[in-house]
Amino acid sequence: MTSKIINMAERLKDDEDRLLESLFASAPIADDGFSTMIEKRVRRQLWLRRMVLPVAALVGAIISFKPLAGLVTMLAGLTTLIPQDVLKVPSDVVPQLPMLFMGAMLLAMCMLGLRALQE
Amino acid sequence: MREDHELVSRAVSLQDAAAFGELVRRHQSHVRNFLRKLSGDFTAADDLAQDCFMHAWDKLHTYSGRGSFIGWLLKVAYTTFLQSKRKSKRYAEILEQVGHVTEAESRTHAMQADEVTDLDRFLAVLSEEERAVMVMSYACGLSHREISEATAMPVGTVKSVIFRGKEKIRTNFDIKDHQHG
Numbered sequence: 001m002t003s004k005i006i007n008m009a010e011r012l013k014d015d016e017d018r019l020l021e022s023l024f025a026s027a028p029i030a031d032d033g034f035s036t037m038i039e040k041r042v043r044r045q046l047w048l049r050r051m052v053l054p055v056a057a058l059v060g061a062i063i064s065f066k067p068l069a070g071l072v073t074m075l076a077g078l079t080t081l082i083p084q085d086v087l088k089v090p091s092d093v094v095p096q097l098p099m100l101f102m103g104a105m106l107l108a109m110c111m112l113g114l115r116a117l118q119e
Numbered sequence: 120m121r122e123d124h125e126l127v128s129r130a131v132s133l134q135d136a137a138a139f140g141e142l143v144r145r146h147q148s149h150v151r152n153f154l155r156k157l158s159g160d161f162t163a164a165d166d167l168a169q170d171c172f173m174h175a176w177d178k179l180h181t182y183s184g185r186g187s188f189i190g191w192l193l194k195v196a197y198t199t200f201l202q203s204k205r206k207s208k209r210y211a212e213i214l215e216q217v218g219h220v221t222e223a224e225s226r227t228h229a230m231q232a233d234e235v236t237d238l239d240r241f242l243a244v245l246s247e248e249e250r251a252v253m254v255m256s257y258a259c260g261l262s263h264r265e266i267s268e269a270t271a272m273p274v275g276t277v278k279s280v281i282f283r284g285k286e287k288i289r290t291n292f293d294i295k296d297h298q299h300g
Contacts, residue, residue: 020257021260024156024258028152029148029152034168038173
């Protein structure tokens, strides 16, 4: 008797659930270019991500070109002093460091900026 | 035809947009239907669906492969919906402070008044949480465990939310008289 009641209760519950399923059911939504649009956005995002590093590197290189060129010239001048003054760093190199630091900071800011644009 | 898991691993490991596109094609209807039922606004729901799929693309590597992909996707959709709701609530509060009602808002209300279906009436008596759980269960066919994962609720809570939702629908409507819609 008890099992009959339980079975009936389960059947009732199932009927109600089936009814709710039919009430909540809705026709499938046609794609209508939706997935293509998402795919395009994903491709664009991928392209941007691939471009971030080279572009940032290029910008950084342009910014740091002058101080780097100065440093290279300085180092080239140093080679004439080797081996006598090999361990000595000329004081002229030190002023280039803030420029290099600024270049690195700008590179990082460019990367962050591009990331923000991409978002 | 490739399985969802295969497409996910291709999309993650090879950054394959086409594989992800195929996943979108397969599941867009479920996600858009879910968001339409939650928000009650078709246009906003489709915008949210776009955001949801872009979030899914960003977070695809976090899909562990346990449970169905659609369950995971609906979790992303639900989170996107809640985030947007929070944002628009903040925006509405600001507008309220300056005494504005947006044109989009008034248009939405007008549309909602025009196109009220039986299902909209059922959903209207449910709380937001109940609505999400009921839609996941009855419209998307997710198991209690999957709903629990999607909503971050314990399985027991999911069951009681469904029970409460059904109780509300039962007390407010004679559901046997209604046809689906």
